[in-house]
């Protein structure tokens with residue numbers, strides 16, 4: 172048994188924490204969120220130089236061949252810093268390419284991702300459809316040796332700055348069976364229209380309409396694989412990384428709250444000496460401890476290649492609910508100051524629900540768990 | 547990161563499992579048929595059998611009758627026994643006392659008590675709480691006055707679990723009434739068969755005779771039964787309580803996993819109001835939530851066990867273990883009652899009688915767990931002050 176990150180992972184975390192504290196302080200983040208894109212190419216390039224985009228990419232494709240747990244460790248830090256922008260989707264997109272890409276696809280795209288010149292995003296949900304593959308309506312058809320995709324995608328992160336989108340659409344095989352399949356769609360293709368959405372937490376999400384978008388041959392992923400199984404796997408991996416991001420965020424909210432209640436004085440004493448608030452804080456720490464270890468369990472199982480679907484669903488359910496409880500109590504402890512637009516707390520608390528929704532919300536995960544325990 | 551058990555730990559787990567299959571724990575007679583902790587009742591016969599296997603003292607040094615194995619191995623044994631609902635109550639308090647003996651006992655005390663505890667020749671209770679000293683142990687009023695080579699004890703203890711079934715008790719008493727409250731307490735190893743000791747069982751709200759009251763009237767305790775230094779009893783007791791907080795609660799996930807499995811089985815086989823319980827989306831959600839919380843509890847428990855296995859002593863971590871486990875136990879009991887419905891009161895269906903009886907019991911008994919061993923409020927104080935460094939209130 173070993174609950175600790177490895178020395179290298181701790182190093183990665185420390186470097187990430189220091190880097191983000193200097194290069195991406197929260198004033199900068201608020202600025203980035205207020206501005207149009209929420210993406211800073213200069214910062215992106217520095218992150219690429221630190222090797223973050225190439226972290227999980229094998230050396231032969233220009234990366235450093237890190238593990239899933241390495242990715243989780245890094246995402247925990249970007250979550251702690253509430254880093255905006257397309258890093259999360261680029262990482263998940265990278266995993267999609269690695270798991271489902273052909274050799275030529277990997278050779279073409281992964282080195283560009285690693286050097287920071289290719290931003291990836293994910294297009295899964297649709298109007299009226301979350302993550303239920305059977306319900307996805309976007310449709311691809313074979314035409315002139317390539318594909319044509321028609322449909323509407325929702326909650327596509329940073330679509331305006333992404334170069335390539337991993338887009339799920341149904342396609343009929345020779346036998347007539349429809350299978351939901353990921354395609355690599357160049358965002359500059361004619362017919363791709365991005366409309367910004369009013370987001371809950373300042374993230375930059377879009378509706379992307381595909382109006383008969385031509386996708387060339389060779390841009391279909393998971394060819395010759397059990398496609399839907401691969402896609403489900405990717406969604407579980409993404410959910411687990413989202414959990415790691417929430418762990419980082421929750422840790423930051425915990426630290427901020429602890430510091431605040433030690434400093435803030437009312438009735439001549441720090442409010443942290445009041446038992447009502449002590450118990451709020453204790454409840455936050457209990458929830459946070461749970462978030463950490465259930466997330467590490469899921470991430471470790473993915474890392475080791477042992478069955479993880481149930482654990483990933485458990486982690487996503489628990490974290491979605493626990494993170495919300497933590498933020499609720501943090502606001503209560505902060506009083507009015509935490510209610511200000513310019514305070515750091517809303518950077519986290521406003522993102523709880525988007526994170527909870529991403530890759531399947533808590534009730535959806537529990538439906539999966541219910542089946543997994545034999546119900 | 548690695549959440550596997552070592553080969554040696556897995557081997558041991560198999561041995562315990564095999565033991566439970568060959569000698570089913572439910573075939574041993576129980577003095578307290580308490581299933582509330584999630585780790586079975588109080589059974590001297592079973593405890594003795596565990597002693598013969600060497601599992602009571604598995605992680606103690608060999609020179610005192612132990613097996614010199616790791617804390618993690620001790621944990622594996624306890625976890626596996628809990629899943630099989632083996633009665634582990636009988637040695638829980640002895641474990642706490644043994645921890646105190648190992649760190650603070652004199653050589654003579656260790657040589658005398660530990661081997662007997664290891665073989666379950668003697669059982670212990672912990673006599674700490676008093677009518678005026680529940681959460682506030684500083685308020686302990688029981689007096690111990692030196693008299694020649696002995697101490698004379700007078701006072702009253704209330705709530706010690708199993709003091710009517712154990713030969714010995716760890717008694718906290720005031721040796722210096724002049725000193726500041728925390729500096730005048732000492733701990734004694736008291737033979738409750740001594741003249742002047744009266745032990746009365748108290749029936750708890752789940753109907754079990756699990757706890758007791760102890761009256762001490764001019765009880766003579768030899769000087770060599772003072773555990774640790776005189777007037778330094780309080781830190782020692784807190785150390786021992788850590789054992790109760792962790793070892794008494796770290797088995798929730800294992801014990802309750804079986805409860806959940808049985809509730810799932812019930813759900814798949816039961817119809818109510820003309821439809822299968824399986825189609826009840828609310829119940830499905832609630833049972834899934836319990837499965838998730840048990841997994842969270844398991845990981846929180848493993849984390850604490852892993853820390854201890856490396857020689858670290860727990861502080862706020864065991865409060866997290868305890869609070870989470872105790873409150874989860876109450877949620878499980880409530881949801882179990884919801885699943886079983888009003889027919890939980892029908893005890894004549896042979897198929898479900900045991901499950902119904904068990905949940906009726908759990909629903910009542912689990913209320914006591916967020917009180918025993920330090921209330922959830924006290925645990926949260928500890929988490930806030932030691933875990934987060936918040937100022938004293």
Ligand SMILES: Cc1cc2nc3c(=O)[nH]c(=O)nc-3n(C[C@H](O)[C@H](O)[C@H](O)COP(=O)(O)OP(=O)(O)OC[C@H]3O[C@@H](n4cnc5c(N)ncnc54)[C@H](O)[C@@H]3O)c2cc1C
Pocket residue numbers: 446671672673674675679680681682704705706707708757914915917918919920921922923924927
């Ligand atoms: C099943 C069971 C088994 C037990 N076994 C043993 C045993 O083996 N040996 C033994 O010595 N004792 C035992 N006890 C006693 C147990 O340790 C006490 O019940 C416990 O410490 C609480 O004390 P009290 O009941 O006097 O409650 P009180 O201390 O009077 O508490 C009443 C309420 O006030 C709250 N409160 C008190 N002080 C504070 C504070 N500082 N901050 C916030 N809230 C506070 C409590 O949390 C609780 O909600 C057992 C109890 C039970 C229920």
